[in-house]
Amino acid sequence: MNPEELAMVLAAKLAYEIDVTAAAALVVSEEMVLIDTRREASWGHGHIAGAIHLPVEKLLCGEDLELPEGKRLAVYGWGPGCNGATQAALILAQRGVAVQEMIGGFEYWCRNGYPVVDARGEWTPPADPQVTASNAGPVRG
Secondary structure: OOHHHHHHHHHHHHHHEEEHHHHHHHHHOOOEEEEEOOOHHHHHHOEEOOOEEOOHHHHHOOOOOOOOOOOEEEEEOOOOOOOHHHHHHHHHHHOOOOOEEEEOHHHHHHHOOOOEEEOOEEEOOOOOHHHHHHOOOOOOO
């Protein structure tokens, strides 16, 4: 791949993806709503506070969507080893919905110490220092 093609691919990737730190800031400012694409059992074990539950299985059935208007939308799955969010984003895009994929998913949301909801209610998990240190900004050489 030549450098110009690579630059186009990488620019498209950055436009499509959002990391958990940027997504969290947009959620706090109420500019973004997150969509959890995991199965019911995973949702019940814990999910991002304020997220909408829209499992891939429901999207595959072609159900009507009731999504908030005027907000940026981002989908998430379990984590880097799960492509459910990518599948959901594809289905939503094919249905005309502008959406981003939150890379890192629920796993990295938790590892960054952002609010979650589970049987205990809403709480904030302890941040993983290895993850939060890497979010301090770009490394300068």
